[in-house]
């Protein structure tokens with residue numbers, strides 16, 4: 001049975017710092033052996049949690065080497081990058097425009113390509129993802145993913161046929177139950193077989209039901225470590241996975257949540 005490390009932060013500030021720590025560690029490890037760090041980011045609430053990343057590098061005395069960073073989208077809504085719905089726009093406003101990652105290494109969709117979501121997905125797979133995978137040993141180094149109150153992650157929604165996709169690395173979706181309807185998304189083959197580390201991150205009571213459904217209810221929760229106000233546990237993932245976010249099972253899986261998202265489960 002698969003399991004995940006769960007880091008429970010005492011507040012939203014601590015949550016951002018804990019997430020930043022994971023990104024710093026993944027970056028440090030990756031750049032110790034090559035010059036390309038590939039980071040995939042969700043939209044939604046994730047970009048607003050990335051403000052502590054730069055600071056955590058300073059705190060830990062580690063050089064970020066921003067010139068080696070390549071930031072890709074875990075999913076994107078097919079809208080102009082200037083739209084408030086654009087994940088690229090939100091990632092840029094909250095994170096990448098505040099650090100010296102070369103702008104050409106933050107990869108949005110080709111919004112002018114055509115009206116076809118499928119063409120946009122194919123272009124992102126062929127022109128962005130595959131060339132980067134070729135430079136990173138075939139894997140995304142770190143993916144930071146959100147999860148919705150309906151259990152979706154990226155643009156992989158409950159009971160959608162895309163959950164069974166096995167060929168495409170980046171897939172189109174034109175019937176997203178959450179607006180806007182047309183999007184592109186990384187697929188499970190990428191998340192489960194082509195990602196070195198995935199960190200889910202979520203805050204607030206709206207996430208409690210999903211967290212409680214995704215993990216087995218433990219009879220006893222063992223505290224593995226405590227770093228400041230963040231507590232670390234290891235929990236088993238429920239089979240079969242009740243939601244798309246619970247189906248994400250790479251080798252290195254971490255869930256970072258705040259006390260509100262953890263509900264009563266971790267307050268032991």
Ligand SMILES: O=C1O[C@H](COP(=O)(O)O)[C@@H](O)[C@H](O)[C@H]1O
Pocket residue numbers: 042043044045046074075076077087145146147148149152153154155178
């Ligand atoms: O539509 C989306 O929603 C999910 C979850 O968003 P959140 O605001 O609940 O964190 C997000 O991860 C995804 O990138 C986005 O396209």
